[in-house]
Amino acid sequence: MTSTDVVLVERAKVGNGVVATVILNRPEKLNALNKEMWQRVGEVFQELDQDEDLRCIVLRGAGDKAVGPGADISEFATMRNNSEQATEYGGLMHASMQAIRDCRHPVIARIQGLCVGGAMELALMCDMRICGAGSKFGVPVNKLGLVMAYPEVEALVGLVGPAVALEILYEARVFDAVEAKDKGLVNRVVPDEEVDAAVASTVEKICAGAPLVNRWHKKFVYKVAAGAELTAEDQAEGFACFDTQDFQEGVMAFMAKDKPDFKGN
Known part of the structure; x- marks a missing residue:
């Protein structure tokens, strides 16, 4: 395991290759995304992209309560308090999300608990999403007076289409795993206690190819x-x-x- 505090990377040997697990690591804040975490996510995925031994990457949150509840609201007063600051911060977010999408290796989101706001946006950039039945999803940004910017909107619309994307954004509800599956947000819903086994099974199939x-x-x-x-x-x-x-x-x-x-x- 290597640690950069807010993001951990674990590696495991699978056959002739390696699987990396990227862990959003602020469990005391339910893995709320702050600027340091956004920065490290982008750096980590750029580094993993260059690793020829990798066969698959799993993205998850520390613990089983959340991938994340979204942004760390405490940063808004000092780092995202006007359009100039938000543009700079958003550029960092979008670069990190694009690093996931541009990574050559298959990327699986392992979801258990809350996967809301920025955490859901990160999951959207992964190639597949496997979640526990108790998971919760949503992008309630209109309740904060915030807009989901074009890069995130593009990923959301690409998965669920315009009408469902607007439903998610207009209603700003937090909804359950079954509804997420019905909407096309996730590939698979399994009992919470079977999430790790389901992810491992998918990873094994990918690594066999x-x-x-x-x-x-x-x-x-x-x-x-x-x-x-x-x-x-x-x-x-x-x-x-x-x-x-x-x-x-x-x-x-x-x-x-x-x-x-x-x-x-």
């Missing part, structure tokens, strides 16, 4: 979702896997009715 292929699929899915025009180079990248050793390993293992031993090359 060829890591280069997982990275390519992540890149392709988000490029298509963004409506980006595909170049000839993009199209050709869809066949680059045929030149990898993992492709040869996968085919040979399939023919031999054996499990492939992917190395990530």
Whole structure:
């Protein structure tokens, strides 16, 4: 484990690779997001992006009470008290959220307890979200006179569509895990005591696949979702896997009715 106080990173060996767990670590504040935490989240995900040994990343909050309740309101008077301060602070937030989305490796949000405001926005940037049945979601920012800025709105609309996004923002309710699943915010809801097992099962499945292929699929899915025009180079990248050793390993293992031993090359 490495510690930067407000953000912890734990690593575990899985097969030929490594899984990193990023922990939002302010349990005394239910992991409320402050400026230091936003800064470190971005730095940590940029560092993890460069780690060739990684197969998957799990993002979670310390303890089982919350991923987080949102922003640390105590900072508003000194750090987010006008549009100039808010623009600077928002730039930091958005850079950190983008670092999660831009990370090459699969990222899973492990959700238990409160996942509200900025914590939900972080979860939106992950590739999958698995939550306990007792989890709570919402973005009640209009009760503070705050706007959800474009980067967060884009992620929310991308998951649930305009009508449901506006319902969440207009009504500013905190809602349960079943409703979150119905709205398309989460992939899976399990009993609270089974959250870790469910996340571990998903991580194991991801790690059993060829890591280069997982990275390519992540890149392709988000490029298509963004409506980006595909170049000839993009199209050709869809066949680059045929030149990898993992492709040869996968085919040979399939023919031999054996499990492939992917190395990530």
